Amino acid sequence: xxxxxxxxxxxxxxxxxxxxxxxxxxxxxxxxxxxxxxxxxxxxxxxxxxxxxxxxxxxxxxxxxxxxxxxxxxxxxxxxxxxxxxxxxxxxxxxxxxxxxxxxxxxxxxxxxxxxxxxxxxxxxxxxxxxxxxxxxxxxxxxxxxxxxxxxxxxxxxxxxxxxxxxxxxxxxxxxxxxxxxxxxxxxxxxxxxxxxxxxxxxxxxxxxxxxxxxxxxxxxxxxxxxxxxxxxxxxxxxxxxxxxxxxxxxxxxxxxxxxxxxxxxxxxxxxxxxxxxxxxxxxxxxxxxxxxxx
Numbered sequence: 001x002x003x004x005x006x007x008x009x010x011x012x013x014x015x016x017x018x019x020x021x022x023x024x025x026x027x028x029x030x031x032x033x034x035x036x037x038x039x040x041x042x043x044x045x046x047x048x049x050x051x052x053x054x055x056x057x058x059x060x061x062x063x064x065x066x067x068x069x070x071x072x073x074x075x076x077x078x079x080x081x082x083x084x085x086x087x088x089x090x091x092x093x094x095x096x097x098x099x100x101x102x103x104x105x106x107x108x109x110x111x112x113x114x115x116x117x118x119x120x121x122x123x124x125x126x127x128x129x130x131x132x133x134x135x136x137x138x139x140x141x142x143x144x145x146x147x148x149x150x151x152x153x154x155x156x157x158x159x160x161x162x163x164x165x166x167x168x169x170x171x172x173x174x175x176x177x178x179x180x181x182x183x184x185x186x187x188x189x190x191x192x193x194x195x196x197x198x199x200x201x202x203x204x205x206x207x208x209x210x211x212x213x214x215x216x217x218x219x220x221x222x223x224x225x226x227x228x229x230x231x232x233x234x235x236x237x238x239x240x241x242x243x244x245x246x247x248x249x250x251x252x253x254x255x256x257x258x259x260x261x262x263x264x265x266x267x268x269x270x271x272x273x274x275x276x277x278x279x280x281x282x283x284x285x286x287x288x289x290x291x292x293x294x295x
Contacts, residue, residue, distance in 0.1 A: 021046040022220035025055045025067035029169045030246050030253060031099065032068060033238050034231045034263050035089045045223060052120045052203060059083065059208060066220045069206040070122040075277055075286045084212040084293040086205040087265040088221040089228045094199035097189030098256055099172045102127055103182035104164035108135040115144035115162035122202050123168045123188065125285045130191045132283050150175045174247035198272040199262060212295035228263055
């Protein structure tokens, strides 16, 4: 694990002087609420919500200071603009995830083509690793805009559903595909646990490495850590207030957020991140295995 630092008085591009609101980017899925609920009301934070796959672009483009970025993007960021992981919160699991799921009409070892949800870079990387290491499959990947596919007034016909697909996020629950079409399903969090014995990290707070030691990032990290701890004390309220409008049954949402997901970065999650990057390199998901930068 490599720690980032900057010289006193020297920071990278995009630094905002202390006192200005921290520009924070995140996702609007149910699973982010324990981290971000209430941030939009704080004077010292400015919250931007978008798809997970868009957050790295906002961070690299200096449109946000810190973002809840897909963990694989810590390895894929341009070498000239590296990213550092800020361990003040994450989206992770220690077994089943529920909302990162592979659906297939055929057994996993027979999957030749996988329609992969474009919303998440990490989930696609994880699917490749699981299929290769656990099932010996190396399918061709097809970008799959699941959000657009599911939009509209009518449900897709059986013929329109792909033979095998990866879906992530709330839509796995709110727009679950017909179970009769997909007798073979994999929860990727559960499969990772079987493969490695480790928990998993899907996304974590990140900043540009050039400002990792700045007062701006330290202040933002403290704010995010405090909000996560506060939200943990009112999780039942968050579920009752926010789950129904997202199409989630309250009981299922409570199980999901309280029992399945993890939001605090622990040494085991740090180990899991390093193992994930190692396997991503072995499977050709990333061309180069760089040292992981931690703020």
